[in-house]
Structure formats: C-alpha cells, structure tokens
Amino acid sequence: MVTTHTVTVEPIGRQIACREDQNLLDACLRNGIWMPHSCTHGTCATCKADLLDGDVDHGDASAFALMDFERTEGKLLLCQACPRSDVTIEGDIEAEEGLEFSPVRDFVGTVTEISDIARETRLVRIGLDSPMEFSAGQYVSITVPGQDCTRTYSMANPPSQPEAIELNIRRTPGGLASDGWVFKNLAVGDQVELSGPYGRFVFRPAREEKVIMIAGGTGLAPILSMIRHILSDPSTTHELHLFQGARQEVDLYAVEELRSLAAQHPDRLHYYPCLSDEEWDGPRGLVTEVLDEQFDRLREHVAYVCGPPPMVQAATKLLMRKRLFPRDIFHEDFFDESDKNSGGLKSPLLKH
Numbered sequence: 001m002v003t004t005h006t007v008t009v010e011p012i013g014r015q016i017a018c019r020e021d022q023n024l025l026d027a028c029l030r031n032g033i034w035m036p037h038s039c040t041h042g043t044c045a046t047c048k049a050d051l052l053d054g055d056v057d058h059g060d061a062s063a064f065a066l067m068d069f070e071r072t073e074g075k076l077l078l079c080q081a082c083p084r085s086d087v088t089i090e091g092d093i094e095a096e097e098g099l100e101f102s103p104v105r106d107f108v109g110t111v112t113e114i115s116d117i118a119r120e121t122r123l124v125r126i127g128l129d130s131p132m133e134f135s136a137g138q139y140v141s142i143t144v145p146g147q148d149c150t151r152t153y154s155m156a157n158p159p160s161q162p163e164a165i166e167l168n169i170r171r172t173p174g175g176l177a178s179d180g181w182v183f184k185n186l187a188v189g190d191q192v193e194l195s196g197p198y199g200r201f202v203f204r205p206a207r208e209e210k211v212i213m214i215a216g217g218t219g220l221a222p223i224l225s226m227i228r229h230i231l232s233d234p235s236t237t238h239e240l241h242l243f244q245g246a247r248q249e250v251d252l253y254a255v256e257e258l259r260s261l262a263a264q265h266p267d268r269l270h271y272y273p274c275l276s277d278e279e280w281d282g283p284r285g286l287v288t289e290v291l292d293e294q295f296d297r298l299r300e301h302v303a304y305v306c307g308p309p310p311m312v313q314a315a316t317k318l319l320m321r322k323r324l325f326p327r328d329i330f331h332e333d334f335f336d337e338s339d340k341n342s343g344g345l346k347s348p349l350l351k352h
C-alpha cells in the first residue's frame with residue numbers, strides 16, 4: 001500500500017492528504033485548492049511554491065524551471081514534488097473575480113470519433129463516464145496506454161457540452177502519444193483514462209474589453225472552446241478578433257465553422273486565418289505580421305494566445321509593443337518533452 005502524508009497548505013492552513021506517488025498539485029486541485037499551474041509537466045515554473053517544512057521528492061522537475069540553488073532554498077514545483085513526510089507548503093492560491101474552477105477528477109472515456117481535420121491533425125471525440133465541468137480553455141491529462149506517462153490536450157468543445165470532450169491533436173514525428181498512439185492505433189470504441197480539468201488559460205467574462213485571440217496550429221483548440229462558448233452564451237457581448245496561424249491551407253482547420261460564425265455574428269467575430277508559406281486569397285504572413293498590420297495600438301483589449309512556445313513568445317512581444325500590459329495577456333504554451341530539457345520557459349514578464 002502506498003504511504004499517505006498530511007500536507008498543510010499555507011497561507012490558508014488547510015490540511016489535505018497526499019500519497020507518496022501523487023504530486024502536491026494533484027492533491028491540491030482534487031481538494032478544490034486552486035494553485036497556479038500551466039504545463040503540469042515540470043517545464044513552465046508556474047507552480048513554483050515554498051516548502052516550509054518536511055521532505056519531498058522533486059520528481060522530474062526541469063533544471064531550468066527549478067534550479068539547484070532554489071531546491072536548496074526550499075522551493076519546489078508543485079506539479080512534480082511528491083511528499084516523503086508530512087509537509088507544509090506555501091503558494092499563491094488563485095482567486096480571481098468571476099472565475100470558479102472545478103476540482104480535478106478521474107474519468108474513463110470511450111472514443112466515439114476520430115477524423116482527420118487538417119494535415120497531421122486529428123479530431124478525437126471521447127464520451128465520458130460522467131459529465132466534466134470545466135471552463136472554456138482548460139485541458140485534460142490522458143494516460144498513454146502501455147506507457148508510464150500522461151500527455152495533456154485542451155478541450156475544443158464548449159463547457160455547455162460536458163458529456164464528451166473534443167480534442168484536436170497534431171502529430172509530433174516520433175512522439176510517444178501522438179505518433180505512437182493517436183495516429184497509429186487509437187480506434188473508435190477504445191477506452192482511455194484521463195483526469196481534469198486543468199489549467200488557468202480560461203476565458204475571463206468579467207474582462208469586457210475587445211478580445212484578441214491568437215492561435216498557432218492546434219493552439220486553436222482551447223480558443224475554439226472559448227469562441228463556441230462566448231457566441232452561444234447570451235450573457236456575453238464580447239467582440240472577438242481571431243488570428244489563426246498555419247503554414248499552408250492544408251494545415252488550417254475549423255475554417256468553415258469559423259467563417260460561418262463570423263458571417264452569423266458580423267459585429268462579434270472577426271476572423272483572420274493567416275498563411276505564412278503559401279499565396280492565397282486570404283491574409284498572408286505570420287499571425288504576428290497580420291495582427292501588426294490590422295492594429296496600430298491595442299490599449300483596452302485583452303489577448304488570449306495559444307500554440308507552440310516560440311509563437312506565443314513572438315505574439316506576446318508584439319502585444320506588449322502595442323501597449324498591452326502583462327495583466328491583459330493570457331497564454332497557454334504547448335510545451336512538450338523537448339522543452340523540459342531545453343528550458344522552454346514562458347516569458348518572465350507574464351504571470352498568467
């Protein structure tokens with residue numbers, strides 16, 4: 001039997017149980033204590049916290065996200081550290097007006113649809129054994145069958161459809177989950193184990209400014225969830241400007257749906273699908289170049305950016321140059337295993 005320890009979470013002083021094979025973030029999120037986190041695999045450093053008392057195993061924390069001297073000074077990454085005694089930790093417990101997060105739970109899902117939606121990109125729909133409450137923009141962690149590891153994928157469906165999740169998965173050549181499983185032998189009817197919802201890249205309804213959305217590749221998934229949610233919720237009136245980046249037309253997906261939504265809501269959704277490597281009759285260039293041409297300044301806007309880390313970095317720089325503050329920029333970096341070794345850290349300017 002795995003030993004369980006007591007974790008005291010400061011500054012709220014709550015005590016929760018955590019198994020030796022469970023990381024501290026998982027224990028907090030399952031108990032409704034919303035600790036900051038983003039990648040959940042030891043790369044982004046968002047979940048860094050203080051170990052005030054006790055011993056932990058630091059797990060697979062990237063040496064870039066948690067440096068040796070920080071370990072000595074009593075820092076840890078909540079998403080990697082597992083208790084080896086009763087411990088006391090202290091972190092910034094998240095509380096933001098208008099936001100409520102659902103506790104993380106385990107689910108068993110059954111694959112009901114697999115379809116190719118763009119080059120090297122698949123839609124995978126998974127029916128759940130019980131509905132998952134989540135906020136638009138969040139993600140799940142899926143156990144890769146036969147491997148002692150999990151991978152994270154964002155929901156593209158809106159929270160109003162909690163019985164099944166839609167994932168948009170891009171193939172990473174040689175990748176354990178995408179290439180070795182999803183694109184190889186995942187089939188309709190297969191059962192999958194997953195947990196969720198995770199993440200704080202969520203739509204903030206209380207921010208009423210105009211919204212800039214920037215998506216690279218399958219970074220569209222959480223943004224699609226937000227758009228589907230916002231445009232079908234009569235209580236929201238936000239005006240959205242979506243910049244979707246791809247190299248060629250075959251790499252774009254959800255284009256028909258987004259064009260149709262833009263036609264149905266001409267004052268609410270402005271859609272710019274951008275191609276960087278091909279001439280066509282739509283916007284040409286990197287998403288950042290197209291955005292740069294469209295807007296001189298972006299004061300009084302809020303931005304949501306998601307995709308490969310270099311794209312997120314470039315977009316963030318541009319947004320700040322156009323006068324957005326870090327508090328106005330929400331982002332999700334699709335870090336993968338290679339980022340852990342190369343130090344794919346998010347911009348130090350951004351807190352979210």
Ligand SMILES: Cc1cc2nc3c(=O)[nH]c(=O)nc-3n(C[C@H](O)[C@H](O)[C@H](O)COP(=O)(O)OP(=O)(O)OC[C@H]3O[C@@H](n4cnc5c(N)ncnc54)[C@H](O)[C@@H]3O)c2cc1C
Nearest residue numbers: 152153154169170175176177178218221334335336337338
């Ligand atoms: C919050 C979040 C949400 C995400 N949502 C989505 C989504 O909606 N859709 C989507 O397509 N992706 C998403 N991703 C990315 C996804 O989680 C995976 O990282 C991606 O699918 C690759 O996983 P893989 O198992 O196929 O590849 P991996 O096996 O993880 O390999 C990825 C790359 O790392 C290299 N690599 C593997 N192991 C090592 C190692 N030890 N050292 C150095 N290099 C190594 C591989 O060669 C490869 O180039 C998300 C990521 C995050 C953090």
Ligand code: FES
Nearest residue numbers: 038040043045079
């Ligand atoms: S959430 Fe822990 S390092 Fe990213």
